[in-house]
Amino acid sequence: MSSPVSQFKTDATAKAGDLRHRGLIQTALRKYEIVRDVRKGAFQDWEQARQSAAETKFFAINHLDTHLVEFAEKLEARGTKVHWASTASQAREIIGGIIKQKQAKSVVKSKAMTAEEIHLNPALEKLGFEVVESDLGEYIVQLREEAPYHIVFPAMHLTRAEISDLFHNKLGSPETHSPEELTMIARDALREKYITADIGITGANFAIAETGMISVTENEGNARLSAALPKTMISLLGIEKVLPKLEDLALFLPMLATAGAGQQITCYNTMYGGPRQADECDGPEEYHVVLLDNRRTELLADPEQRDALHCIRCGACLNVCPIFRNVGGHTYGTTYSGPIGSVITPHLRGLQDWKHLSNSSSLCGACTETCPVKIDLHHHLLHNRRNASAGKPSVLERLAYRIYAIAVNTPGFWGLGKRIGRLAYPFARFFSGTIYDPARAWTKTRDLPPMPGQSFKEWWKERNR
């Protein structure tokens, strides 16, 4: 298997030049931007809303210890079993253990990026369980045996025709380009799964400490069915999902919908606070909540980048990121793509192996500008670059910057450099773009900048002589 950096470079180069992909993604995200702006307008003051949300998350994360304990105690008081998983493998073992203990055969699962993060499905399939994704987009990428393309829109890279072909090949359905008909095909296949599943797995959008409830946001009702029909329900969530108060949802639910999908509010917002109680007529008989650390506490220990734990996984930073829009989600080669992924993946999976994601940014700051919880995303990319260079500098790059520092700090040196550049310039065109060209990375697709006979400093000197 290739290293993360070489895989990224190869895939990015291919995708960046793929005009069909570019057209598809740019068009979809331009539409998103239009509806998002309409919905932002429905807020009395969107900027103030962002500020409030950032402050709430700041408080939530900076008191994570007490919030998590409060959350767990409230849940346990209503009969929920709360599990604490330090690592991905612990979380997989806990969930696999519950399923084994229940002697379950099939599992129905609603959308959960945390489950992608710990590679839950392959682990459960290895244990012999069938896991079916119930979110339409997730179901489509599961049938294609690929990872979600985007945190919120898992199948946004596919056209109706491609989905039709996929359903035709995998489910034997007739060809159709109608989104309604395609949805009905998936719905028919999925209904059967809900009824027969022994276990339902969900993620969570928020964990309310005050009431010990998880909040799940969805547009299809599939999470409700995944939670309500099977006898056992499991929710897997990262520890950063905490919000202190129930009333915080009054801001966070419309904010998540607006930033994430340009919706006023997502179609279904459900709270789960425990298994079926004695006086209740429905709900699962058993409820398990798995709280995942998986190196989030290391991020918590970093005061400079701790705000990355504010993330509500709305995907807004991916949507506006010109890198994401040109290379697509799969190119990142890891669960969380886009700017937030480039910031947190080095913390979750190792800085030296994943620093290329922080380098692969023009640092334009569109992500930071759009983030509803005001994570200082593009500056954290700079911080990751600094930490990576400090930890394991590239000998060549450091030498180059040392020589450069001498060159620009010594006027004679700089003047000489310009004269050499001017002399070499006419010859550059002979090997421009070839493998002998030291500026090939530039000249392969772009012409060199001009090199006039007199520099500004030379002009200034001559003028003031």
Place this chain on the structure above:
Amino acid sequence: MKVTLFVPCFMDACYPKVGISIVEILERLGHEIECPEEVVCCGQPAFNSGYWEESRVICRKVLKQLERAEAVVIPSGSCGAMLKVFYPELFKGEPEEAAANDLAARTWEFSDFLVKRLGVTDLGAKFEGKATFHDGCHGLRELKTKDSPRRLLEKVEGLELVEMEAAETCCGFGGTFSAKFPMISTAMGEVKCSSANETGADWMVSNDSSCLMHLQGLLDRQGNPLKTIHLAEVLAQR
């Protein structure tokens, strides 16, 4: 006022006309200009690549050279952001922290200096053509320089200013990013140029020559007739 002009390294070598235009404009407004010989680069390439210690070697010299400047003007949102936003971060906890904060407060991006510091928008410039403005990201998001260039361009006689949809979208230059990830950089440049082309503009104007260096290189290679020009060069024409 005595204005210290900081013409960044690549503009000194490749785009001397930008600096010359600024000298003309500011002298016409009655200001005295100085251009310290020893100030060449703002130190951003090393800083953005994560080599902060190597960057400090350059930045310390800049701090020293500009210690007494009344107002430092930089014709680049990106290098301007380096001095105004990133020097204070780079020298946080260092002996030069106060000097960095002090320089940041005295430093101006060129269009902001004209509009916000001098209160000038009409420079009596004449420039025939249809133009669209490209917001360099550092100017736009680090310095919040959105209005100043437009207010100046609106006063240029003969110039029709049209907005492109992707005005605020990064052009893909990004310093060393353009060489480390050339294909992504190129794709981003293509998106930018096609948005500019959609407006029917003859010119893409910006306050950042670094973006324009990348975009013009791409336009020339692709035979696209759209031309790029720095804001100062437009404003100096009469």
